[in-house]
Amino acid sequence: MFELNHQGVTLRCVQGDITRQSDLDAVVNAANAELRPGGGVAGAIHRAAGPELDAACRSLAPIRPGEAVITAGYGLPNPWVIHCLGPVYGVDRPSDGLLADCYRNAVELADREQLQSIGFPALSTGAFGYPMEAAAEVAFRTLLGLCASLGHVRHIRFVLFSEADAELHARVLRRLGEES
Numbered sequence: 175m176f177e178l179n180h181q182g183v184t185l186r187c188v189q190g191d192i193t194r195q196s197d198l199d200a201v202v203n204a205a206n207a208e209l210r211p212g213g214g215v216a217g218a219i220h221r222a223a224g225p226e227l228d229a230a231c232r233s234l235a236p237i238r239p240g241e242a243v244i245t246a247g248y249g250l251p252n253p254w255v256i257h258c259l260g261p262v263y264g265v266d267r268p269s270d271g272l273l274a275d276c277y278r279n280a281v282e283l284a285d286r287e288q289l290q291s292i293g294f295p296a297l298s299t300g301a302f303g304y305p306m307e308a309a310a311e312v313a314f315r316t317l318l319g320l321c322a323s324l325g326h327v328r329h330i331r332f333v334l335f336s337e338a339d340a341e342l343h344a345r346v347l348r349r350l351g352e353e354s
């Protein structure tokens with residue numbers, strides 16, 4: 175676990191499962207364009223949330239790379255889910271700009287909804303093939319740059335599936351935090 179406080183916002187990296195973060199107002203889904211259950215994070219979120227989530231998603235789909243939409247959490251322990259479509263690395267271009275859009279749009283949507291806490295998986299780093307360290311740099315640069323403008327969001331948690339990914343994120347966050 176690593177935590178950094180930046181302009182009144184706490185950024186934290188933990189190893190864990192995004193569907194088991196019961197103290198967060200919202201978790202982010204690494205969605206597909208149709209917002210359907212799939213593999214990885216999307217499969218886990220839809221399994222935990224139940225069929226009501228799939229039904230709620232139909233009227234919101236399709237979404238474009240970089241876009242974020244919000245639904246209730248249904249069977250999840252969180253009241254809200256923010257669904258983001260990350261870029262397929264090297265195919266949806268510019269991949270870094272579209273990945274930054276995901277983080278910006280998700281956290282600004284949470285802020286508009288007056289949510290205080292949000293949890294992210296490492297968007298695009300599974301089926302969509304984005305290299306983990308480069309993705310972490312984009313994520314943290316984007317979020318650190320937004321902290322000063324957030325009125326409600328106070329806690330941003332990165333939930334990484336493996337200990338190695340959590341350590342990598344902690345290292346990148348520490349470095350970028352020192353630079354900013």
Ligand code: AR6
Nearest residue numbers: 191192204206212213214215216218298299300301302335
């Ligand atoms: N909690 C936290 N992290 C997880 C979990 C979990 N339960 N499960 C996987 N990860 P991915 P993408 C990590 O593939 O690359 C889906 O099929 C995983 O190790 O879920 O944005 C959708 O339907 C990886 O580091 O998302 C889309 O079609 C990261 O979460 C497509 O995959 C993201 O992996 C989206 O691909």
